[in-house]
Amino acid sequence: MNPGFFEGPLGEGMIRIAREKGLVDTAIIPIRDFATDRYGTTDDTPYGGGAGMVMKVDTIVAAHGHALKLAQGLTARTLVTTPQGRTLTQDWARELAGGEHLVLVCGRYKGIDERAIWALQAEEVSIGDYVLSGGEPAALVILDALARLQPGVLGDAESAEADSFSEALLDAPVYTRPDDFRGQKVPEVLLRGNHEEIRRWRRREALRRTRERRPDLLSGRNMSEEDRKLLNEIEEEAGS
Ligand code: ADE
Numbered sequence: 001m002n003p004g005f006f007e008g009p010l011g012e013g014m015i016r017i018a019r020e021k022g023l024v025d026t027a028i029i030p031i032r033d034f035a036t037d038r039y040g041t042t043d044d045t046p047y048g049g050g051a052g053m054v055m056k057v058d059t060i061v062a063a064h065g066h067a068l069k070l071a072q073g074l075t076a077r078t079l080v081t082t083p084q085g086r087t088l089t090q091d092w093a094r095e096l097a098g099g100e101h102l103v104l105v106c107g108r109y110k111g112i113d114e115r116a117i118w119a120l121q122a123e124e125v126s127i128g129d130y131v132l133s134g135g136e137p138a139a140l141v142i143l144d145a146l147a148r149l150q151p152g153v154l155g156d157a158e159s160a161e162a163d164s165f166s167e168a169l170l171d172a173p174v175y176t177r178p179d180d181f182r183g184q185k186v187p188e189v190l191l192r193g194n195h196e197e198i199r200r201w202r203r204r205e206a207l208r209r210t211r212e213r214r215p216d217l218l219s220g221r222n223m224s225e226e227d228r229k230l231l232n233e234i235e236e237e238a239g240s
Pocket of ligand 1: 081082083107108125126127128129130131132133134135138
């Protein structure tokens with residue numbers, strides 16, 4: 001793992017704000033520092049052969065022990081980043097954000113010795129169905145998703161609540177000035193200022209988008225009377 005990887009991102013945006021407010025504390029622990037030989041070896045060839053290198057269990061366990069020491073007795077939960085993991089969702093992010101302390105182990109592409117998962121009592125987490133060359137970008141994604149959920153990080157406490165996925169629906173489209181860009185106009189309803197009309201339009205567009213782009217989010221969902229009605233209208237429009 002290259003600790004320099006994190007310098008920029010931790011010093012920018014939402015994570016920087018969270019750190020400056022003292023709401024999130026981070027420590028980067030280079031696994032290489034815990035190598036047991038004088039060459040700083042952190043990986044080795046896989047038993048049974050095959051391509052790629054596997055991260056060594058002893059090194060990871062030693063680095064993890066150090067991370068726990070830094071946690072100073074807080075309850076720590078350990079995640080290992082891997083495409084084989086459970087996919088991170090907003091629900092899981094919320095659960096993790098509510099916990100005390102998190103140790104994120106950045107796996108490399110080929111993976112870490114399976115015994116480390118057990119030794120660390122770790123959960124395996126994926127950020128999506130694609131393969132990164134290392135777990136570092138995944139760790140940053142996870143950190144960002146959790147940092148913004150810490151109370152006090154977002155200026156407006158409600159904005160995390162109103163996010164798409166807090167409710168498992170995609171967001172409606174948004175617009176700002178000008179109201180006419182090369183003939184493309186902002187929907188009239190947003191200019192009229194009737195709050196109830198706008199709320200209903202946004203709900204309808206959120207449902208429309210979700211139906212078109214992520215129908216999986218709608219199946220099995222408990223619908224309010226209003227949502228059912230709006231969806232019926234959308235389906236009728238689409239069918240006509
Ligand atoms: N490491 C490589 N690919 C990954 C992914 N999709 N999620 C988490 N860790 C990874």
